[in-house]
Amino acid sequence: MKQAHGPDDNRSMWMLIGIGIVCVFGFFIQILVLSRYFDRPLALFMASQKGTALVDIAAHITKFGKGYWFLVPAAALFVFYRFINRSPQKSFNCFFIIASIAVSGIVIKILKIIFGRARPGVLIDDGFYGFTFFRLDREFNSFPSAHTGVAIAAGVALALIMQKHRWVPIILGIVIAGSRIIINAHYLSDVVASSLISTVTVLLLYDILGYFGYRGANRTAILPICKAP
Secondary structure (H helix, E strand, O other): OOOOOOOOHHHHHHHHHHHHHHHHHHHHHHHHHEEEEEOHHHHHHHHHOOOHHHHHHHHHHHHOOHHHHHHHHHHHHHEEEEEHHOHHHHHHHHHHHHHHHHHHHHHHHHHHHHHHHHOHHHHHHHHHOOEEEOOOOOOOOOOOHHHHHHHHHHHHHHHHHOOOHHHHHHHHHHHHHHHHHHHHOOOOOHHHHHHHHHHHEEEEEEEEHHHHOOOOOOOOOOOOOOOOO
């Protein structure tokens, strides 16, 4: 027998559709605005700062945007809490971090190939600025930023898990994301788009896993998508 859908279900569905429309429009508007008015002058300015203390510090910070800084500890803790300590909640927390980074990373990787955006280095060296679409080479996969995706996905996931000081991982993620702009590895719009993609992906994943009984420190759903059966 089919279960009847009540007003709350319809309201949730329309709210989800509204959120999706806003995200899509916001995504493309920021690409147009940032790429047209901010990306190029900011990249040229950062190129003029090469060799300064700020760029040198950012070059060290940006290394923490590599996935293994988060995936390796999370995987090790998952094994420990799953098979040794036998803590279902903590092991699921570790799985959530891994899944957040992996899923958002896959989405970003696909978009990188589709958009084929030239990196700031290409602008500095060859004067080319723009999207070439469907490129695999590294110099043309600037959009969106993968390092930013890792940092923001991990930051948002940890914020949902932590009981206190939830803004700490968010701030650290933003700092890592900002370092990508400072060292001229990415344009501003690359970083903003990646941050949006990762945040929405993690929140969606959080609610989807919540349908199967998982909740982090926040015991309620973030987006009106899935209700526990």
